[in-house]
Amino acid sequence: MAGGKLSPRQKMINLMYLVFIAMLAMNMSKEVLSAFGLMNEKLTEANVKATEKNKGAYETLKQKALEQAKQYGEAKEKTDKLKVAADELYAYIGDLKSQMTGGVKDPQAYETMDKSKFLDELFFKGGKITPAGKEFVSKIDGFRTEAVSLLEGTEVADVIKTRFSTEKVTNKDGRKVDWLKYHYEGFPLIASLTKFTQIQADIKATESDALSALLQGELQSAVSMTKYEAMVVFDKSAYYPGENLSGKIVLGKKDPNLTAEKVIVNGEEIDKEKIQAGQVILDGPAGNVGDKELQGEFQFKEGDSIVKIDIKGAYAVIPRPNEALVAADKMNVVYRGLSNPMTISIPGVPGNKISAKAPGLRRVKGDKYVMNPGKGSEVNIVVTGTPTGASKGIRSVKKFRIKDIPPAVGMVRGQYGTVKMPKASLGRISVAAGLPDFLFDLKLNVSSFKIKVPGQVAIPVNGTILNARAKAAITKARRNDVITIFDIKASVSGSNYRIKRVLPVSVEITN
Incomplete structure (x- = not known):
């Protein structure tokens, strides 16, 4: 079409032909964008169902662990740790998705989501990966490492290594390309959004696989003598x-x-x-x-x-008592910020002839003590006493680990995770925090939090009840929207101790 002398008529035909090809390309592009959008919807729906299914499995394992701690306790401990890591990565990716669609007027107008500007500016700059891009990869690497460590020795571990691999990828030209660039540089917004949703689906699948592998393995062990x-x-x-x-x-x-x-x-x-x-x-x-x-x-x-x-x-x-017996009444460690009850005794020595000393330790009555640990990771308890009729006393030093109170969970209506409720009820909620699996029955006071409605900026709130600005943002939420309450600040009631981390709670609008 470009060579030789062409008549005006032929030139016009060629021009129309080029326009026709361009129009076909534009239509194909819109169809592809729409396909990504529909795929993202399906994945999102599947993630909601997977969350509910996994929730039931977690509850089943929890009940099994209560009934048979020796058989199911280790499996529950592993899945609890996996859930914390999974929730953190899922929420992190969810926040990225919210940022990506923050400027989109219609979240279902997939044909308009053809630009790559957002991630190109967030993850890449001057041909190099930005700190935000490195953080994204680091989050995925961290989750993979934690999950593989918890599930080492199972088939699921190998699946996770592949599922969350960030190794360099060989492109169609046979060259090794950075994983992040290969998957996210220059791609349309809706394509990247769908890939993020797929990662969330992989997270849910990993939780399901882990629960199935650990729970099923223990059930099989229980059926045979x-x-x-x-x-x-x-x-x-x-x-x-x-x-x-x-x-x-x-x-x-x-x-x-x-x-x-x-x-x-x-x-x-x-x-x-x-x-x-x-x-x-x-x-x-x-x-x-x-x-x-x-x-x-x-x-x-x-x-x-x-x-x-x-x-x-x-x-x-043994012939005679030769050391003190020190045991925590509720656990084998002491927790910072709490009054940890302890029993301290020496066999054959009356309680009034025993002396126990350590920073933060005080006697309540008889052999009952309370430990309020301070800084550091360990504390030594020095116990001395003299058995009846003995000329030589006993001195024993016992070391205890000091740990912080574990992460709490955000709660709405006494529930955590994802809570479903009508939009009309959301404005009246009160945000709380709790430690459902902690040995101590603690009351936590919430001082502030942030709330994120899809398509809007996060709103800070002081106290436990939504302010006017938050309520106004909720009015724009739609059915099936998942509203996230995060960055929850809480402290132990009756104490100045602040909980270091509170996991977010989500609210799904039912109507």
Whole structure:
């Protein structure tokens, strides 16, 4: 079309042909943009459903852990840590999405979201990645590392490594390209928005995979007798010469209908009357001074075969008390900002002849103490006392870890996570904070927070009730919008201790 002498008519035909191709390209571009927008909608809906499904799974695991702490406690601890990391990354990406669409008048006019300016300016500058871009990649890397660490040894760990990989990518020309540039530089707004939603979907999928892997693994362990473990539980950890040995040998799962066909301990068969409800009553002499072992087996009938479960245990017979016994009443650590109850005693020494000293430690009554730890990560408790009739006293030093109160969760109507309610009710909410899984029953006071309505800037609020500006912003929210309440500031009631971090709470508008 460009060579040789052309007639005016041919030139006109060629020009019309070029215009026609351009029009086709424009239409195709709009169709592609719309396709991204529809995909983003589907992913968003799927994320809402995944959140609810995961919430149910978390509750199931929580209940299992309450019922059988030894069997499900570790799985719950891992998923709790994973949920904190997942919520943080999900909220971070959600905030980026809100910033991206902040200037969009109609969030469903996907054909207009064809510019790449927002992320090009936020993540890239002068051909280099900006601090904001590096932070984005760092957030993903941090979540991947935390999730893989928690799920090490499972198939899910390998999936996560691939799912959240930020390694360089080979482009169509065969060159290695930075992951961030390959995925986000020069792309239309709606394409990047959809990719962000896909990352959120991957986060929810990772939570679901982890819950399934950990919970299912424990359930499978519980269905067969071959997976049970025998535990030796003594009434106390040490015995004096001449004392009778007292305690029980029990299975990890207690069942009133569970009885063994036969139990053998140290080569002798236990009397039938001492085999009760999945446990064996121990009653006999402890023996001479020294370390002792118990070995034997449970024998259960399963089908037509006999399943044997090994018994292994150990205890010590000691001549006299030789050190103090210090135990936290509620936990194996002490928490900064709280009055931690403790019991301090020395076997064979009256409580009024025992002295315990440490920064922040005070006696309440008898062997009951309260510890209010200060700065640092550890505290030493020095205990001294003299047993009755002894000429030499006992001095013992016990080290305890000092930890901060764990992150709290934002709450609305006593619920956390994502709370659904009508738009008309939202203006009357009161924002609170709580520690649902913490051992101490603490009341937290909220002093301020921020609220983010989709398409609008975040609004700071003092106190617990929405101010006029926040209520005005809520009136512009639409059905299915998810409003985020974050940056919640809270302190322990009756104390000056401020909670270091409070996780956000979201409200989904139902109508």
